[in-house]
Amino acid sequence: MPETAATADTRTPSGRLALAASSQQIALGPLDGRYQSAVAPLVDYLSEAALNRDRVAVEVEWLIHLTGNSVLPGAGPLTAEQQEKLRAIVTEFDAGSVAELADIEAVTVHDVKAVEYYIGRRLPAIGIEHLTALVHFGCTSEDINNLSYALGIKGAVEDVWLPAARKLVAQISAMAEANRAVPMLSRTHGQPATPTTLGKELAVIAHRLNRQLDRIARTEYLGKINGATGTYAAHVASVPGADWQHVAQSFVEGLGLSWNPLTTQIESHDWQAELYADVARFNRILHNVCTDIWSYISIGYFVQIPVAGATGSSTMPHKVNPIRFENAEANLEISSGLLDVLGSTLVTSRWQRDLTDSSSQRNIGVAFGHSLLAISNVAKGLDRLKVAEDVLAADLDTNWEVLGEAIQMVMRAEAIAGVEGMENPYERLKDLTRGQRVDAARMQEFVQSLGLSADAEARLLALTPGKYTGIADKLVDHLA
Incomplete structure (x- = not known):
């Protein structure tokens, strides 16, 4: 059919329909479109x-x-x-x-x-x-803007972002408590290493994240209201008898902010850079959580609980993809990148003021939005995980060589106690275990050949990879 004037007005130069003209609900960015519900509180x-x-x-x-x-x-x-x-x-x-x-x-x-x-x-x-x-x-204008941004950021952090982050860390902490005694093979440099417990490793994550949240909770939100170049010049010229510093300080503090007494036309935004560095660090630790969980899923330590009706792959019906963690990774990277840019840009202003901060600060919501979206996805991803204890146990049982560390340390202690024949313990265990699989029988045979004291030999013969976790389960108590 021939193109009418009406349809021509709603098409792009390439001839496609102009979607922006057809609906006000179509968004350019994903936070205002696909993911709007997840970030709506911001x-x-x-x-x-x-x-x-x-x-x-x-x-x-x-x-x-x-x-x-x-x-x-x-x-x-x-x-x-x-x-x-x-x-x-x-x-x-x-x-x-x-x-x-x-x-x-x-x-x-x-x-x-x-x-x-x-x-x-x-x-x-x-x-x-x-x-x-x-x-x-x-x-x-900056007197009003700096205070308005401080109030908005303070509210967003304290009322929305921080509670969501705290809830996620509490979720991880609960998982740590529930799995405090579940033995798990460690992997240092990607290779089998001294066993730990799943709960202790989750506790490490929660502890790291909590430290950042505690820093963020202590953020000092600064503000100023001192005129065009921070000198109260117009104030003093119009009302010379007023104590303008007191008026400004009491006003800023009355808003629930901290007063910054020394500024140019702008509040220096250093507090913002400090906050964004802390949030970005939280993001990056959480990103590490995502990559670790993703890896544990890939080797079967976690089983993903399928969502009824959901599709994992368009062609492979057996798949349950770890999309929540992958989505979170991407959003954490975007958020951290924006926060880095904001932090480096906002601390610089030419002479008494330039306008770069005005454009930069309009992206604060985007930076926090991508972080909040990631937090939401990680929480949903963790909710759909089940620990495969049988897989963890089987992995431990095929890596008896990790007891080599325990045996050589016991031999060292025996040597100090005066037991003969305990020379070169590291080298002897290295010959037995390096690059080789050692089963239970071979390891126990080796222990019995060492000439250990009866007590030391009994302790080592009773030891298995699943029992060689030290006090890992007790370390979870540090989350309390």
Whole structure:
């Protein structure tokens, strides 16, 4: 059929239908499309709409703070009702507010100025239109932005990301406890090594991840409100009698942030770089968890519980692929890469200010989104695992040579105790075991030929690879 003007308007230059014109629900990125449900909680903190809501909140609180402390002559405290109505501008911020702000910004071509006008429009209804000039008083845009970003990031970390990460680590810790005494062959350099327990190895993971989460939980979220170059110049010029440092410090701390007294036009963002380094380190440890679990699945230590109706492969119906861990790997790599870029970019600003941080910070939500998605996938993947204790036991039983370490150490102890014939224990075990498979009978025959004391010989003859785990099960107690 011939192409009409209407269809031509919704096609790309190559002639394909322009999907963006056909539906507002089609997203460019996966976090706002395929994986939206997994990262939805972050939208309330790290989206552009959330940033604007927090900007409105900071501007409103600054107005209340200035009037409540009678910082400016003629601008005394507001009534409780007026304060409540001002704060309602924030609590009632919705999709209509987002659209209105966008309309204002289309004229101002400045996002923070749009927020100022947005609030100013609402003051007459509160009966305080005479205070319109007090909105954004003494502020540069970065005064509002740095505080808004700090509030959004703090909320995202403390209310969304950190609880999800803690829950995952608790899940791993529970697995460690449940499997604390399940013996498992270790592999150092990919080769059979001194046995451990599955629970102890899972405890190592949980311990590592918890250390990073504890660091993240101690993050100091800094903020400033000191003018165009951090000197309070406009503040002092307009109201020279005010203690502006005290006004700024009490305001920032009143928002639940830490006050940064020394800045240029921007808050230096060093705290952000520190936070992102810690989150990226958590990501990378979790990435190591994914690759290890994936490997254990591949050798049969874990069995994946199939999901009813799910397809593992489009052509091989027997397969149950470890897709949760593979998906997590990719998302952790993307998140860590973004966090690295943010951390290195945000600590640098030319002279008293450049705008690179503005564009960079708009990707904070993306970085945390990919990490949160990975955490969700790892948790789901772990939920579908069953420990194959028979496989672990069989692997141990075919690697009796790992007892060589125990035997030569017992021989050393015997030599120190004065037992004769204990010379060159390492070399003797090396000749017996290196690069060779040794079964139970051959190992016990060797032990009986050594001339050990009766007690030492009895201990070694009772030892099996599955029992040679030291105090691995007790080490899990360190997670408590």
